Amino acid sequence: MDSKAIEDLVAAAKEGSHQAFEALVRHTYADIYTLAYRLVGDEEDARDVVQEAYLRAHRGIKKFRGDAQFSTWMHRITANCANTYLGRRNRHRHDPLADDVDIPDLTPHLDPVHQADIDVLRTQLVSALMQLPPKLRSVVVLRDIYDLSHEAIADQLDITESAAKVRLHRARKRLRERLYPLGEERADAV
Amino acid sequence: MPYKTLTAPAGDCHRFTAELSEVVDGGQCLDQSALEHFGSCLRCQAELAQYKKLLRALSNLRGQVITPDDFLLTDILKALDRAGEGWRRHLTVLGERPAFLRGPGAVAATAGAAAATAGAIVLANRLSSRYRLTG
Incomplete structure (x- = not known):
């Protein structure tokens, strides 16, 4: 779906068209689920975050000014929902410490021989991401994967910009140390 | 965008490596002395490349x-659907979704309608067989 079609759907949804909003949901929900999963690190929690994000989006669609893309707007809402969810989860649940992290299946689609190596490297990166504390992971996911600004990240996570930068630095440092423990070059092909 | 600059005392890598993740992001740039340090320090160059x-x-x-799953x-x-009446109306108008999408009330109504239809069929069969017996 091209950007013009999405703009048209957003405009219709702002006018109250539920069909248009449903089309937006159908078009974006896998991407939003991916972000939610990367932020909360759990499939069931990610599903809850996604549902809450679309509820908020539905309630707030009329206020969407269109300065950013609809996907970026949804990313910000999802980040905010995930942050709220993680705060609640930390208060009510104690996750066991585990060395093994459930890695999602990322569909390979290229040359199988070369792709096998790339998949291993990518899996290492995803694994390293998932083993970061949620507060550090949120910032590096939003900044380095989804390209949100420091200002937007600080706004959605309810922290200062400088705190966001400090977390980002710590997260990147941990990832680098994990991927290059002996100075090896392991993320070249990822 | 204003950039912070880093000073680079030679041989003091750890002071720079702590900032490299920001340098690679474009948030900071290196002053002349830092550039000279990086020009000659393989360790810092390697870390920057890794970032x-x-x-x-x-x-x-x-x-x-x-x-995600289906x-x-x-x-x-x-x-x-649960969140708003307007959305519920939209789903009803579409008329192509299973009852479970339209909430528990719709499920009950659908089940009731099905039971009533089944009951009517059974009753009709009984009446018809009675008339056949008496006729």
């Missing part, structure tokens, strides 16, 4: 979508 590769690898993850879309639409 660049890390950021490229992270950026590449953007294109990787984790496919029920997620249904669950989202159900959540929207």
